[in-house]
Amino acid sequence: MEKRKVYGEIAFGYFIPVLNNREIRAAAGIMFLMAFISLTAIISAANFVPIKYVLSIFLLEFTIRLFVHPRYAPLLIIGRLIVSNQYPEYTGAAQKKFAWYIGFSISVMMFILMVILNTYSPVTGIACLVCLLLMFFESAFGICAGCRLYRLIRKNKAQYCPGEVCEVSQKHAIQQVSVIQKLMLLSLAVFVVLIVVLFGRNFNEKPHRLFQQTAAVSAQR
Numbered sequence: 001m002e003k004r005k006v007y008g009e010i011a012f013g014y015f016i017p018v019l020n021n022r023e024i025r026a027a028a029g030i031m032f033l034m035a036f037i038s039l040t041a042i043i044s045a046a047n048f049v050p051i052k053y054v055l056s057i058f059l060l061e062f063t064i065r066l067f068v069h070p071r072y073a074p075l076l077i078i079g080r081l082i083v084s085n086q087y088p089e090y091t092g093a094a095q096k097k098f099a100w101y102i103g104f105s106i107s108v109m110m111f112i113l114m115v116i117l118n119t120y121s122p123v124t125g126i127a128c129l130v131c132l133l134l135m136f137f138e139s140a141f142g143i144c145a146g147c148r149l150y151r152l153i154r155k156n157k158a159q160y161c162p163g164e165v166c167e168v169s170q171k172h173a174i175q176q177v178s179v180i181q182k183l184m185l186l187s188l189a190v191f192v193v194l195i196v197v198l199f200g201r202n203f204n205e206k207p208h209r210l211f212q213q214t215a216a217v218s219a220q221r
Helices: 021-045 049-067 074-082 093-116 122-141 145-153 179-204 210-220
Strands: 018-020 090-092
Touching (some): 018 021, 021 090
């Protein structure tokens, strides 16, 4: 099989084309940051300019990943440079390609609605939120939602999944959650409720400048 016809990379010891999941997670983190900053600009200042640039970059990125080759995708190249000193974590290329088709579809829809038609609606808002969640889970936890969907559709085809979730059937001792740990989670929820009850009113007050307040007090004296 010629290398140019292979989607993914050929790595020693692996029988199918693979990709480096570390650089994929790094690229997802970059994409999440770009999207989050753009969303913040929309919410805080009704500025839709950054999101239009970001959507254009996302569309180009997914187009290259799917229809050219992942090794030439700019954000994946940046991710590779960032994690180049880390040992590769290989994952099957097939399920990543399937997941990226989901990202490509959302990017095309968002590009048409927000860049070409210059519109916004609950549809674009929900799509943006979905993208943020997918990229956050990918970068922070290494959870690829598209890869999991691929596993459900093609159970016998998914190999070398991130975190070896395709192969692991029993959790190690270090992965198990004890009763005490569950109680700690419950205590966190109780703590948050107490914070809201006891300090909610104070938290809602707008803060004042520390040094101006100090100067005012000194002037009164």
